[in-house]
Amino acid sequence: MTDSKYTNFDYELSQKILTMLKGGYPAKLKKVLIVTAPLWFKAPFRILRLFVREKLRERVHTVSAPQLGVHVPRASLPRQLGGHLEPDHSAWLEYCRNCYTNNLNTKLDGVIDDYVISNHLPHVKTQNGLIDAEVPCDMTSDRGARLDNGSDIMHISGDPPYTCDPSPLRHTHGYNGEMKAGHINSGDEDDIDLITRGTWSSGEASPGLSDEECGGGGAGEAPGALLARVRALGRRGLAAEYDDIRARPPAGTFHHAKLPSNLAKNRYTDVLCYDHSRVLLSQLDDDPSSDYINANYVDGYKQRNAFICTQGPLPKTFGDFWRMVWEQGSLVVVMTTRTVERGRVKCGQYWPAAPGQRAVHAGFAVSTEAVDVDDDYTVSHLLLTDLRTEQRRRVWHGQYTRWPDYGVPGGGRAAPVLRFLALVRRAQHRARQELGDAWAGHSRGPPIVVHCSAGIGRTGTFLTLDTCTSRLAAEGVADVRGAVERIRQQRAHSIQMPDQYVFCHLALLEYAVMHGYLESADLSGFDEENEEESE
Template sequence: MAVALSPDQELATKAFLDALGEAGATCVSRATAIKFLFARKFDVARAHALWRQHEATRRREGLTKFEPFEDPLKTELATGKFTILPTRDATGAAIAVFTANKHFPTQTTHQTTLQGVVYQLDVALQSLETQRAGLVFIYDMTDSKYTNFDYELSQKILTMLKGGYPAKLKKVLIVTAPLWFKAPFRILRLFVREKLRERVHTVSAPQLGAHVPRASLPRQLGGQLTPDHAAWLEHCRNCYTNNIQNNKLDGVIDEYVISNYIPPVKTQNGLIEHEVACDMTSDRVARLGDNQADIMHISDPPYTCDTSPLRHSHGYNGDMKGGHINSGDEDDTDLITRGTWSSGEASPGLSDEECGGGGAGESAAALLARLRALGRRGLVAEYDDIRARPPHGTFHHAKLPSNVAKNRYTDVLCYDHSRVLLSQTDPDDPTTDYINANYVDGYKQKNAFICTQGPLPKTFGDFWRMVWEQGSLVVVMTTRATERGRVKCGQYWPAAAGARATHGAFAVATESVDAHEDYVVSHLLLTDLRTEQTRRVWHGQYVRWPDYGVPGGGRAQPVLRFLHHVRAAQRSALHHLGDKWAGHSRGPPIVVHCSAGIGRTGTFITLDVCTSRLAAEGTVDVRGTVLRVRAQRAHSIQMPEQYVFCHLALLEYAVMQGYLESAELNGFDDDNEDESE
């Protein structure tokens, strides 16, 4: 059964097969060609190079003839050290898990272990969804010892996945790496291309939720899933047997990729379903219920030739209907399901490269001309249209009785799909993972920020637990503790140099304080009292930004200076981490809060994303950026004046950086009305 391709993709497929034919490889099927092309975005030359490397790897490592139903491979597969989960990450990528403590190098050969990995990956790649969305590889080192670690095998797996296998490697997540792993990891990273190096992350179990939704993770990794490895192996057996039969019928002996049959995709009732090539009757195809319990506890075999039709949003734990996020906005839900994005629409399934860029943008000169034409009234009308849009998700966790008291304001709640999950401190109380905080993407960086409310005295411990677990190095505060006689935020850190305070399992000491005209910087030492481990945290508080408003007189330069100082602090802290940080080049999430965590917080993040994009691309998209921020942190950019300020601040930044000679807006305020609330 043929896969539907665009005309350009069909031409690329023909060119790829012709190139292989000229090289003497006449036994490669069309389906195999498509896999290699998907892995290299239908670039024929790159796909051909990948095929050559793949062929060499298979022959060098003895991965051409498998006997999965006989030892030693049969026993290797049964260990469950490597498996494919029946779920996906937020982008639709398949999730592979290698459990290090189940691997004993003295009891198996590299060839057998690699055969076990490739045998299962080949079956996973039967899914067109996996070919398009790629693969997340989790290397779980929890409870592993040095005797479980095989450096040479790890190198071979990385080398194969990064350039010798027809799957897009989205991320490598190394979970709970022990201290002794630091030295070999430093060497392993040398084998990874610089572009891919940013996709290799060493994370703790709580931090794993920032990369893969908890609902998609097995319980041993802090998730909600109980995968059935035996059912997965049975599925692999069926697919393997059926593929051999199909090969014989087609007269094709494709020894490089076992799975050379790709079923077409059909949509029915919101689910992505596939006609399967396996020998499976309809009653054996996984049936998915309407609620999460049905999704996560599938009684029928949970594997079809597509390892999962489900699509989860980032960190999602709320209701799902028919595999979709039940956001109340059908258009946005469809976008999430398709994994596509248009400027100004919300999708939690973006890659780093797509975040904050790639959508419609305009030059600084075009922005200036547009503001002259719109005037303040037109810009406020544009904001009113944004504010009138319905929420992009649900707030179930924030509304749970045991969590309500943790919210500073009853009408400012955090989305389920992007909320930050804390480690669960009480095994009998799952709500101990809650804090009123959401991940928000930055410029070409997923989860660049954590937007949160001003901590309450009862949540000080949760706040510092979040900072610790997320690896954050910088905290940005855009409010005073008290404004106009009202408490806006608790004093969750010691204000005076030399002071120390304890909140829950963490101690916070202020080592020094630097006072600037518009902001105050505190250099903090955070200590986990359970382990006595420490981390320095840079805390910047902007003190001249009124609630529900913009900096005094609408002056942008002080805020832009503060933003520059924040970024410099993040770079400096990251530099001091050195090899301890293996994630995105811009570092771990920056925690940003005001009082509610939406108005001034959203404005600060919008300015960071837009100035970063202007510096990198020469274009900006304020409206699109605000829509994306609001899709992850509800109600961000709280007032029309904050939306106007973002535009004016960008013009000021453009003049400072030489993109504009001047930014005169004659007549912009002529139609101004009092917009304050």
């Protein structure tokens, strides 16, 4: 709704919006994203949300342009919405012509990267909790809903040639991105009877996972089986398992992190962020490099982009860090390092340490309202202000202070870390509740920002514990190795040391005992191999 005015909103446009929600394209959608809605639209929108079905209410959201990257891969967004997609309408028409002439009865087994469709959106209904599609709609000021100057856009990736049935199609879009086509069944409210027109592109595939697939997927182990396996492997066996994971090549490229204009923004020259999962900032003054920060989205348990993993901010990136927190809507920041360790600076003091202090970083003011100190962690209650708009937001900042670099908490004690993890989750839950209808995303709330010094070792350990304990609580099983492998696919080199991988297993067993999944976890003899070697 960029630059839209109240005078643009009339009965005719209302009918168009209603048509969008009822259906008109052969794709079932999970999310309708209304971009940059002005205040005059948001107010009645929140009221009208109360009178529609809950399933529909959960799927129609208002978001700001910078938040689109949380919902839709940048490769699937057109440039005017901050993405990289270059629509090619002639290619789409050629694709449609080929569909018609190739084989009328052949099903389409292509790979859907993401749909970006405007003017008409299909009936919104989930299927087994899978993401059918995620669609941004930027309602412009010319009394219509459109994207790319009026073009309907459909982004498909995969290898040609494609064939499809030009008769009315019925599509389902699961986590693996497959799209099936076939004749509709009469009387089924999910069936759609129109064929899309729009732009097709065979860009880089990024099918991703639905929320339901995140953090699960593998068979997992019950606590008893996990305990037996840890006993059998011992510390050496778990370390060998970690070495196997670490030996794999990176799961992506680092082109943006290696650009000369961005190199100085990286704390460590050998800790870079993937291109495919990096967090993009809004560009400043048409400077392409201003969208870079050493940070990656990482999935949590049944939540895409649940976390943002980043390095400890440098003084030159303090402003970028707070701009990221603001644009991503984050309410909780987790810090698992001290600013100085073993005489070396590990992270800049990017927030005021004492209550009543205030700091300004590149258009954002950060004030500390209160500080709570515990033996193992310090919680700061911050007020973040966008100085351009004077809008404010409270941010909960938790710093775990007893976690050494390149290691695990002293003596391998997991209980304090698990208590801190529970504290973080409670803080996120409270902050999410306080948002109310202002937040229309995942029920667990906006991404939690997590960092240590490099943003891979202690940060990766924290994310592994959160994902595994959440799955254990929900399903009664967990998969440490699978969780680590998935995290490393989004944030390179996460879990930096064998001891951290071992700690994840031991901490998960301690969690299982604390919450009654195991009566006890006897690991006598677990470290005997190490003791023999030291002798």
